[in-house]
Amino acid sequence: MIVTESAQIIAHHQLTEEIFSLLLEAPKIATQVKPGQFVMIRISDNYSFMLRRPFAIADCTQNNIRIIYRVVGKGTKELSKRKPKENLDILGPLGRSIPNLKNKKIALCAGGIGIAPLKLVASKLAQTNELYLYYGAKTKKELLFLNELKALCGKLILATEDGSWGKKGLIVNFLDVAFFKEQKIEVLFAAGPLKMLKNLKIKLKDFPQLIPYVFLESRMGCGCGLCYCCGVKTINGEYLRICTDGPVFNLHQVELTSLEL
Amino acid sequence: MKVTIKNLTFKNPILLASGTYGLGTKFIGVINKMGGIITKGITVNERFGNPLPRIIETPSGILNSVGLENPGVKKFKEKILPILSKLNTHIFVNIAGTTIEEFIILTEELGETEISGLEINLSCPNIKNRQRLPAQSPKLVSKIVSAIRKRTNKFLIAKLTANFVDPLDTARAAIDSGVDAVSLINTLYGIAFDINTKKPILGGITGGLSGPAIKPFALYCIWHIKQKLDIPIIGGGGIMNANDVKEFILAGAKLVAIGSGNLVDPFLGLKILKELED
Numbered sequence: 332m333i334v335t336e337s338a339q340i341i342a343h344h345q346l347t348e349e350i351f352s353l354l355l356e357a358p359k360i361a362t363q364v365k366p367g368q369f370v371m372i373r374i375s376d377n378y379s380f381m382l383r384r385p386f387a388i389a390d391c392t393q394n395n396i397r398i399i400y401r402v403v404g405k406g407t408k409e410l411s412k413r414k415p416k417e418n419l420d421i422l423g424p425l426g427r428s429i430p431n432l433k434n435k436k437i438a439l440c441a442g443g444i445g446i447a448p449l450k451l452v453a454s455k456l457a458q459t460n461e462l463y464l465y466y467g468a469k470t471k472k473e474l475l476f477l478n479e480l481k482a483l484c485g486k487l488i489l490a491t492e493d494g495s496w497g498k499k500g501l502i503v504n505f506l507d508v509a510f511f512k513e514q515k516i517e518v519l520f521a522a523g524p525l526k527m528l529k530n531l532k533i534k535l536k537d538f539p540q541l542i543p544y545v546f547l548e549s550r551m552g553c554g555c556g557l558c559y560c561c562g563v564k565t566i567n568g569e570y571l572r573i574c575t576d577g578p579v580f581n582l583h584q585v586e587l588t589s590l591e592l
Numbered sequence: 593m594k595v596t597i598k599n600l601t602f603k604n605p606i607l608l609a610s611g612t613y614g615l616g617t618k619f620i621g622v623i624n625k626m627g628g629i630i631t632k633g634i635t636v637n638e639r640f641g642n643p644l645p646r647i648i649e650t651p652s653g654i655l656n657s658v659g660l661e662n663p664g665v666k667k668f669k670e671k672i673l674p675i676l677s678k679l680n681t682h683i684f685v686n687i688a689g690t691t692i693e694e695f696i697i698l699t700e701e702l703g704e705t706e707i708s709g710l711e712i713n714l715s716c717p718n719i720k721n722r723q724r725l726p727a728q729s730p731k732l733v734s735k736i737v738s739a740i741r742k743r744t745n746k747f748l749i750a751k752l753t754a755n756f757v758d759p760l761d762t763a764r765a766a767i768d769s770g771v772d773a774v775s776l777i778n779t780l781y782g783i784a785f786d787i788n789t790k791k792p793i794l795g796g797i798t799g800g801l802s803g804p805a806i807k808p809f810a811l812y813c814i815w816h817i818k819q820k821l822d823i824p825i826i827g828g829g830g831i832m833n834a835n836d837v838k839e840f841i842l843a844g845a846k847l848v849a850i851g852s853g854n855l856v857d858p859f860l861g862l863k864i865l866k867e868l869e870d
Binding site for chain 2: 335373379380552558561569575
């Protein structure tokens, strides 16, 4: 059940120049969260920031949820100024959970801050599946939680755009479809920039045995299916709501060009 | 807090405004406590709506260009109406025709159903190729309302605009032609540009402005009509708390509609109701 909760900030750390980790005490939401879901955070209770902002949930315990976010605009900039012991009004859990998977070989592909939702996905799926993580970022500093991810994923392929760690280049270039086929990898979860997802779509178009799930983002109004402001066009031309039909979609069912702004 | 207008009694004066609470199938617990809900605009044929982005934040406001995305009246009747008929409050379906003929079809499709009434959408700014809003012309308002009134005995609300028209004239035309209440002010015209790309930000290019930014103007419009016409008004425009509701009632509204506030907090209606009761 979706609820609003006044969540106290337990910790708020700057991980890199632009990336922050926000730990919130939100038991009413935390007890319900499933991997794939997100929350909407009200940045301020004045009217300078009218709309809540959507954030993926990266970690979840009995009482707490962790958000990992990049400062990209005025809302996230304002959020980054919030201090421990302050409270934030949050709405959640929102969106649908990922499918329940067992005894499968699963690839995860994270580009940059896309690691946030995939971290929770990995921690859930690792219990009953074999995971292969492909993770790329701009620089070594932005490759986050490597020790935790190593413990969850049997195989880790890392890349940085500047070559400061792992392979040099975009992570999507190192996804090897022949290897997927050989290893019988059946499912893929990907989260990252739209460009990465587009490259992925091209790469996987002749590989129907693999089900590719992608996390999509869009400007949102309400986050809970009331306003019809977020959406992605399907191959049939209709819009699906990212907030309530997603945020996870089958890559082959959606037109990524409809998300270009 | 009961309010009676014509043959309908509302358990409280709070309605959920069209376009801000979907089709009425989510947050049923909230809807059932409200005086009523007005669905998203329904058209004759299914509409996929405008390209993204459809919403941006503005100072104390929201600019949207959803473009009436909806399943069309047939699918609405088949799939949504059975869910709505179980609700324990007044259901109004917002009907959005682009011609008189379409308004007639929508009335005939919905006029005999179990809903409490129809809200005639004469003022949606987000339909392309529409030169004028029907609610910018008292003549057109009369024509559309009369055509609908001839075909149904349901409670009728005219959703009017304050964009480039004196709403007193259109309110008078609507009441004289047979509506039971008028609703205003809907959104105000708006546009926003990206200074880097030099292009409009919204996918629909222009949009409708709502939220606290338009509240004083909304209050003014209601007060202005009320000076001359003693008619039932559903007031809305930036209601975010119980004090806002009280202001709208002081201005002359009999009922109020929460709009943008629902997007900020889907439980806002309940919270306002509790504030009013305390």
